[in-house]
Amino acid sequence: MSFSVGIVGLPNVGKSTLFKALTKKSVEIAPYPFTTIHPNFGMVAVPDARLEKIAEIIKPEKITPTIIEFVDIAGLVKGAHKGEGLGNQFLAHIRNCDAVLEVIRCFENENIENVLGEINPQKEIEILELELLMKDMETLKNARAKLENKKEKTNLRKIEILRKIETEVSQGKSVSEIQLNEEEKSEIQEYQLLSQKPVLYILNKNGKTKCELSNKNNLVLNLKDEAEFSELSEKEREELGAGLHLDSIIKSCYNMLNLIAFFTVAGGKETRAWTLKLGSSAPQAAGIVHSDFEKRFIKAEVIPWQKLVEAGNWKEAREKGWLQIVGKDYLVKDGDVIEFKI
Ligand SMILES: Nc1nc2c(ncn2[C@@H]2O[C@H](COP(=O)(O)OP(=O)(O)OP(=O)(O)O)[C@@H](O)[C@H]2O)c(=O)[nH]1
Numbered sequence: 001m002s003f004s005v006g007i008v009g010l011p012n013v014g015k016s017t018l019f020k021a022l023t024k025k026s027v028e029i030a031p032y033p034f035t036t037i038h039p040n041f042g043m044v045a046v047p048d049a050r051l052e053k054i055a056e057i058i059k060p061e062k063i064t065p066t067i068i069e070f071v072d073i074a075g076l077v078k079g080a081h082k083g084e085g086l087g088n089q090f091l092a093h094i095r096n097c098d099a100v101l102e103v104i105r106c107f108e109n110e111n112i113e114n115v116l117g118e119i120n121p122q123k124e125i126e127i128l129e130l131e132l133l134m135k136d137m138e139t140l141k142n143a144r145a146k147l148e149n150k151k152e153k154t155n156l157r158k159i160e161i162l163r164k165i166e167t168e169v170s171q172g173k174s175v176s177e178i179q180l181n182e183e184e185k186s187e188i189q190e191y192q193l194l195s196q197k198p199v200l201y202i203l204n205k206n207g208k209t210k211c212e213l214s215n216k217n218n219l220v221l222n223l224k225d226e227a228e229f230s231e232l233s234e235k236e237r238e239e240l241g242a243g244l245h246l247d248s249i250i251k252s253c254y255n256m257l258n259l260i261a262f263f264t265v266a267g268g269k270e271t272r273a274w275t276l277k278l279g280s281s282a283p284q285a286a287g288i289v290h291s292d293f294e295k296r297f298i299k300a301e302v303i304p305w306q307k308l309v310e311a312g313n314w315k316e317a318r319e320k321g322w323l324q325i326v327g328k329d330y331l332v333k334d335g336d337v338i339e340f341k342i
């Protein structure tokens with residue numbers, strides 16, 4: 001299981017440039033709108049200093065980081081929910097993602113068409129938000145109409161929930177901003193509503209353009225530099241004094257998805273990081289390592305990664321009594337090193 005993050009924004013804002021910097025895949029990047037039509041998919045290793053530290057003491061044959069998927073999606077324009085531009089198809093690709101990176105154009109360059117006609121992050125965000133909201137309205141309406149047509153009493157509660165959310169969305173509220181209880185959340189889960197997904201804004205800036213966003217989760221970067229620097233070796237970057245910020249993007253995505261990492265050492269052969277939703281149990285973690293393991297889970301040995309590093313190896317940790325034996329109810333913590341017993 002891997003989590004995926006969709007790269008979204010108006011045409012010609014630098015989405016593919018960001019994708020290339022993150023994934024090192026060569027994709028088409030051009031100074032005209034709608035260069036990307038079909039989505040590009042790429043897997044990226046999640047940087048984690050803890051994995052390196054564990055590997056230093058375990059000295060495995062192999063070190064495997066956990067991964068996150070990025071999807072470079074076609075540019076969206078006003079009216080996309082009605083099929084303008086590359087419209088609906090594009091919205092379907094966002095639906096399949098767990099979180100969204102919105103690239104906002106803050107660089108000036110008269111040779112690269114600015115679809116908005118000006119640099120205005122707030123306005124750009126409003127266009128994007130409105131399209132996602134309109135699409136969600138449509139999804140909610142269709143879902144409700146379908147249930148109403150069936151005339152089954154069991155649907156009454158769900159219809160009520162859909163109507164409530166529809167009303168709030170029609171007033172311009174993102175689904176992520178609406179207070180929902182567990183029942184409501186679970187009733188709408190199947191629709192994968194677009195405005196419910198967590199968002200990180202990337203302000204793509206160069207030169208002295210003033211570009212700020214208050215009270216939104218955002219990073220200010222120069223994506224063209226990031227893409228160019230990502231092709232250099234670490235030594236070349238040092239000489240230029242060019243820092244890369246891609247790690248902070250990847251980590252921010254990880255955090256906004258409420259993900260945690262746990263580690264396995266496979267008896268010393270492979271030191272590996274895995275991704276888990278915060279609040280998952282030990283058997284669920286086992287199921288990520290191997291689909292069979294969730295059912296066959298009996299117990300597990302667990303140690304916080306710092307403790308393992310301090311002990312120096314697994315055997316020593318056991319002798320010190322630092323390994324905790326846990327059962328099915330144990331909730332995995334970020335940074336746990338786990339050995340499953342099946
Ligand atoms: N000056 C400058 N140019 C940039 C920057 N980021 C991207 N560009 C250029 O802007 C143009 C569009 O970049 P793309 O990455 O193709 O943009 P996109 O958002 O994927 O565009 P579509 O796929 O058409 O929606 C290219 O010519 C890039 O080289 C930047 O930070 N500064």
Ligand SMILES: [Mg+2]
Nearest residue numbers: 015016035036
């Ligand atoms: Mg593109």
